[in-house]
Amino acid sequence: MTARIGVVTFPGSLDDRDAQRAIRLAGAEAVALWHGDHDLQGVDAVVLPGGFSYGDYLRCGAIAAQAPIMHEIVAAANAGMPVLGICNGFQILVEAHLLPGGLIRNEAGAFVCRDQTLRVENATTAWTHGFEQGDLITVPLKNGEGGFIADAETLKRLEGEGLVAFRYVDVNPNGSLDDIAGLTNERGNVVGLMPHPEHATEPGFGPDTPSAMRSGVDGLTFFRSVIERTLAAV
Template sequence: MNSDQDVPVDNTTPVTRRIGVVTFPGSLDDRDAARAVRLAGGEAVALWHGDIELSGVDAVVLPGGFSYGDYLRAGAIARFSPMVDAIVNAARDGLPVLGICNGFQVLCEVGLLPGALTRNAGLHFVCRDQPLRIENTTTVWTSEYSAGEKVVIPVKHGEGRYVAGPTTLAELEGAGRIIARYLGGNPNGSVGDIAGICNAEGTVVGLMPHPEHAVEPLTGPGSDGLAMFASVVSGALADSPVTRP
């Protein structure tokens, strides 16, 4: 018997995860988010707010900025865009979604996450490097962190104060759905120092700080934010079949 026949051959081609990044009129951080995806080893796919196709992506990032100029209130108009409708439907079927800052506001507007983001307690725009503590490492977007890990990720927002009713807060606390809390001073007055939350399945995450601005020491306070993108590119998604709606 030929000994070569006894050696299994792995012809599997590694799959590059395609991460969609949505651009709305007024988006500021879509290019930064796309760069973060690439640095994490993924393929960034541009998604336009007026389109209805998700282009076969494995996950989606709703970036920060001022979608539609934050008219009415932050995220209130963006929630009605055709792309957001497509994302909501796919998210309910399990598509991972990360909302950063304005994206977090949009996720709350469409009901994928509970609560709301309101004007900062001091009524001033806040921009600074913010210490955080990672609370939940079981989500698709946080699996590369360690529980209790302290990181520094920038914040820049005027409407980042997270609020929710007592029943919702009790559910978030009891189910471990708070993914990060502010340390070293709460920048906006968020209840419970909440910086980010997730849905019950851990596939949809909303975060006020900007991990895409902390992916390399040259352009940020460090690279603490890169693990959020690496989590979805090489972590939880890599263990499951590719699903591209």
């Protein structure tokens, strides 16, 4: 049996094809989903990809969070379906209230593009259980509005309940509070992060590692984790 993972395309999506390729490299079937539809086509999990959905008007992800497909995704996520939001997808998850907090303009006021070291803080989610807690991974990052914010009470809850999924290491590229790079919900099926694991899935095209240039494939673990979790649930 092959897991089927949907990737939503919004107007302005840039990394939907990259996410589809990552899914195929991990061993699942990638299913293209359209923002204007109400049909999830029976997928086992969903990826909200990076880009500039609806031109990032109002706030990044604010319009996309109201797209027809998101009504189905919110309901499915609340019922336990794994959902991964990458960069703009993370912003959409926050705007859809599937994850808390907010994402604002980078602290330095500039777009940032770099290979980013992350520490895995929660290795129990549908998308991260292939890691060990404390693992250091390298994933490309590219964003202009990736600064994570939340009020003091929310931050205390996120830290106290283990809902921080990833944290920036060495460099905080966008001024995120508590160096937060990604979150999970309480159930562990919804994960959002600003860096791009789909860009670290194929030798020759990933981040540099001590072994070789462009050899980093840490992102594959995200997709292999959810494949294993969804197949185990069948």
